[in-house]
Amino acid sequence: MSNTFALKGLFIDTPVPGELRCREGFLVCENGTVEGFYDALPERYAAVPVRDCAGKLIIPGMSDLHLHAPQYSYCGTAMDLELLEWLDNYTYPEEARYADIAHAKAYYEVFTRDLLHSATTRAAIFATIHTDATLELMRQLEKAGLGAYVGKLNMDRNCPDFYSEHTPERGEAETRRWLDQCREAGFERVFPILTPRFTPSVTDAYMEKIGGLSREYGAAMQSHLSENLSEIEWVKALCPDAETYADTYARYGLFGGECKTIMAHCIYCPEAEDRMMKEGHVFIAHCPTSNENVIAGVAPAARYLRQGYETGLGSDVAGGHTLDLFAVMAAAVQVSKLRWRYVDQSEKPLTMAEALYMATAGGGRFFGKVGLFEEGYCFDAVVIDDSAHHNLRAFTPAERIERCAYLGGARVTDKYVDGHKIL
Numbered sequence: 519m520s521n522t523f524a525l526k527g528l529f530i531d532t533p534v535p536g537e538l539r540c541r542e543g544f545l546v547c548e549n550g551t552v553e554g555f556y557d558a559l560p561e562r563y564a565a566v567p568v569r570d571c572a573g574k575l576i577i578p579g580m581s582d583l584h585l586h587a588p589q590y591s592y593c594g595t596a597m598d599l600e601l602l603e604w605l606d607n608y609t610y611p612e613e614a615r616y617a618d619i620a621h622a623k624a625y626y627e628v629f630t631r632d633l634l635h636s637a638t639t640r641a642a643i644f645a646t647i648h649t650d651a652t653l654e655l656m657r658q659l660e661k662a663g664l665g666a667y668v669g670k671l672n673m674d675r676n677c678p679d680f681y682s683e684h685t686p687e688r689g690e691a692e693t694r695r696w697l698d699q700c701r702e703a704g705f706e707r708v709f710p711i712l713t714p715r716f717t718p719s720v721t722d723a724y725m726e727k728i729g730g731l732s733r734e735y736g737a738a739m740q741s742h743l744s745e746n747l748s749e750i751e752w753v754k755a756l757c758p759d760a761e762t763y764a765d766t767y768a769r770y771g772l773f774g775g776e777c778k779t780i781m782a783h784c785i786y787c788p789e790a791e792d793r794m795m796k797e798g799h800v801f802i803a804h805c806p807t808s809n810e811n812v813i814a815g816v817a818p819a820a821r822y823l824r825q826g827y828e829t830g831l832g833s834d835v836a837g838g839h840t841l842d843l844f845a846v847m848a849a850a851v852q853v854s855k856l857r858w859r860y861v862d863q864s865e866k867p868l869t870m871a872e873a874l875y876m877a878t879a880g881g882g883r884f885f886g887k888v889g890l891f892e893e894g895y896c897f898d899a900v901v902i903d904d905s906a907h908h909n910l911r912a913f914t915p916a917e918r919i920e921r922c923a924y925l926g927g928a929r930v931t932d933k934y935v936d937g938h939k940i941l
């Protein structure tokens with residue numbers, strides 16, 4: 519029974535989108551997975567260690583489906599430009615600095631520490647084009663005990679000379695070196711994910727090679743889709759023979775199906791792209807804070823979620839201004855109200871329960887059985903002290919979650935990934 523323990527307290531999760539399940543009792547962990555939930559601890563577990571989380575909230579670890587680790591250094595600034603100018607002026611110069619491994623190490627340490635203290639237990643992360651710096655980030659995340667997919671970026675066009683892989687051949691060779699080193703490193707909870715930045719940054723020849731690597735290594739992929747109107751026009755001009763933006767990935771086997779895929783934003787997808795995402799089980803990373811800051815627009819996230827698309831949340835740091843997925847949940851609800859008011863009166867705004875679903879069970883599905891307190895799921899849990907909210911009234915668990923999202927300031931006191939206590 520040495521790998522068995524229990525948490526005692528108030529557990530909140532979302533087996534069904536839009537419905538909070540709140541239970542007081544004991545959650546038993548056996549060998550890293552949830553063994554079961556009990557109102558009272560069964561006699562056979564009488565001797566196992568029990569951590570009492572009285573007064574706190576316990577929720578499944580959150581999954582951040584989209585963020586850029588190297589951009590954390592300028593998070594909360596650079597809010598004055600739209601996407602394409604923002605990339606040129608702020609992003610590329612900053613990401614280029616990660617060629618210096620000492621810089622990467624120091625900056626990724628800050629990122630990893632802050633992610634560890636957030637409610638996020640799993641994340642899909644963009645790094646930079648640099649193999650060694652990307653491996654450094656992966657080592658740090660693994661050491662912290664976080665679960666992650668991390669991508670060395672692919673970029674060989676429309677980027678500055680000081681931040682480019684220059685040719686498909688050089689890019690492929692470096693990406694292969696990175697994938698091989700990931701295999702050698704034998705990470706337990708951190709995996710490589712192919713990361714063509716977005717179609718404007720990647721020639722067709724390179725995209726084709728990335729598709730080949732995906733099949734050869736069985737690797738997942740992540741990228742951006744239909745985020746910004748100028749970007750979409752640019753993709754049309756760069757790829758006149760593609761039927762849709764999605765097709766610029768799909769024609770190289772990089773859009774769902776066998777290739778597990780996350781697409782960030784998906785604000786302006788035409789019906790044909792929607793169909794491809796649904797059929798290929800492509801995960802949609804809804805990034806409401808970023809979509810506000812970089813003036814991208816408001817994605818139809820409520821519709822995606824309610825129509826059964828794979829939908830999760832992304833902080834998209836540093837387009838997004840915070841790693842805190844509670845804040846992203848609040849933004850998801852808020853912008854869905856603007857969409858309802860200004861764009862589409864047929865789709866009611868998201869509820870906070872739906873937002874929590876996206877942050878936990880919805881995004882968690884990308885990582886396996888993650889995001890619910892149910893038998894057989896990874897034992898990923900965060901314990902939250904919301905006493906800073908001075909809950910003078912007797913708020914319901916649902917209201918306390920709402921206050922965590924809107925007020926901020928709740929503190930993660932304990933965190934478990936696969937049953938390991940990492941905080």
Ligand code: GUN
Pocket residue numbers: 586601605609715716742745808812834837
């Ligand atoms: N599209 C291509 N690169 C980026 C990026 O770094 N951030 C966002 N928000 N969109 C992108």
Ligand code: FE
Pocket residue numbers: 584585586742782834837
């Ligand atoms: Fe992004």
